[in-house]
Amino acid sequence: MSSPTSLSISALAKRLDGEASEVWAVHDRALDMKAAGEDVILLCVGDPDFPTPEPIFYQALAAMKRDRTHYSPAQGELGLRQAVAELESKTSPHPCSADDVVIFPGGTNALYSVFSCICDLGDEVIVPDPMYVGYCGVLDAVGVNAVPVPLLVQENFAVDIAAIKAAVTDKTKAVIVNTPGNPCGNMMSKEELAELAAFTREKGIWLISDEVYSMITFKQRHVSLRAAAAELDNVIMVDGLSKSHAMSGWRIGWVVAPSTLVPHLTNLAGASVFGCPQFIQDAAAFALRHDDFYVAQMREEYKKRRDYLVERINQMPGVSCVSPDAGMFVMMYTGEVSEGGQAFAERLLDEAGVSVVPGAGFGDVTANYVRITLAQPISVLTKAMDRMALMLGAPKAQIAR
Ligand SMILES: Cc1ncc(COP(=O)(O)O)c(C=O)c1O
Structure with a gap:
């Protein structure tokens, strides 16, 4: 037919x-x-x-046996948000609370939700060139124009702060950085992140940092955007467990964002995902607290x-x-x-x-x-x-x- x-x-x-x-x-x-x-x-x-490390797997199993198999709050389980906030408070001079955190089924969904909440059709977002291919789908779905700014090949793929500044137009709503980066493994310094955070704040645009490789570093320790930025009101951090904890199939990611954005992210999570599985969030909280x-x-x-x-x-x-x-x-x-x-x-x-x-x-x-x-x-x-x-x-x- x-x-x-x-x-x-x-x-x-x-x-x-x-x-x-x-x-x-x-x-x-x-x-x-x-x-x-x-x-x-x-x-x-x-x-x-x-x-996935076995103890994490058994935590999920135990949670299922405890009947943790029902609806969960759109913002995420308090226990997991607290675990994320503890990690963030350890790695940044700025305190972080569970209220600053929203849980999503993976970093990709977290990024999609962030861009959906801060951009409209036709807005511009400055992205690194090269960038993680997953950004293409996310930005296409939201309908924003990606403005690529080349990384500096001769400087081990460092972020070109001056070029990012020059690429900002009156349509720019956000800059996204990825540190450590996919595909190049480049890492941004505290000074670079701080400079970009101050610049974007002054311009009234968001700075998003995708830090899903933060725990896979071989030389110096990872510096998070929230650790480097002097002010946090335009700063958004995305992270997750797919890479660091070999939990890609569990689909757990999160956003740490200012209080002006968290309710919007929560509303969107409520209208789309409607809460990640409880037993997975319990296991994820355990994973974050027992991962050394x-x-x-x-x-x-x-x-x-x-x-x-x-x-x-x-x-x-x-x-x-x-x-x-x-x-x-x-x-x-x-x-x-x-x-x-x-x-x-x-x-x-x-x-x-x-x-x-x-x-x-x-x-x-x-x-x-x-x-x-x-x-x-x-x-x-x-x-x-x-x-x-x-x-x-x-x-x-x-x-x-
Ligand atoms: C830079 C970067 N960000 C985000 C993601 C998304 O990861 P996930 O959705 O599994 O959390 C990936 C996955 O490859 C990635 O490389």
Whole structure:
């Protein structure tokens, strides 16, 4: 039966059509090849390969047994909001209370909710180039125009504060920074964050900081925007447990925001999610309060993997990388051996059976790069690097070690 042609599809839905597929085309092809039985190594996705630490899992189970399986307040369970506030108060000179926190099912939903509450159709938001691809969908859905400001490649992908200042127009509603950053692992200093916070406040625009990699740092400790900013009334912080606690499938994220915004975020959560599961929030609160050992263990393993990848890549002919300070990825420069990261990624999949993400998916600045995940054990990374070295014609001594 044919459907009536007058049935409507919203402008919002149409804005989301087709966007993400190009970025993931190589990955999708790799998945198809794998499904067809080919020996493909997947190095695309930033989903921790570690299981969620067992005690967290048992907390959820115990909470379910306590009948914590019912509706939950739209703002989030007090216990989890308190745990977030404790963490924030520890890492910032500004006290944080549970009233400043709103819980969402993951960082992506938290970002979507933030932009929905602060922007209208046609507003501008300044974003880093390169940026986490998930921002595209969020900003498209809300209908705002992303204004990319290139990171400084020569300075290890540092944020260009002067360029951000110059990009502000009378349509700018917000600047988003991502520290530590995906895909480049760059970290902002306290001084940079403080300067940007003061500037945006003076301009009357929001400064949003996405800090989902805050616990995966290899060099210096993470500095949060709330720790750096002198005043907090235009400052929004987004974080979550997907990366730090290997809890991507539990869907827990949060926003710490000023009191002018919290009620709006809560209203939106009430109109959309209507509360995250109680037992998941209980387990998340436990995770935040008892995480020293597990988070450190995973961080150490990511660091080993980073060091391994960086060493192998920089031994190979024609490709190179800098060692990222944080995060779950290594960005590899491919400009000397291919016409861009896209061509390299295609070739790597076709000739070596290894899939990586072309850098163009994150922005123009990284068009000559590919992103390689750290979320695979060293045994898998070794196999992938051996195959890549063979493809690039590296000396035999550097292969199959
Ligand atoms: C920079 C950044 N922000 C936010 C997210 C969203 O994470 P989640 O929705 O799982 O909390 C991701 C996930 O990859 C990310 O890389």
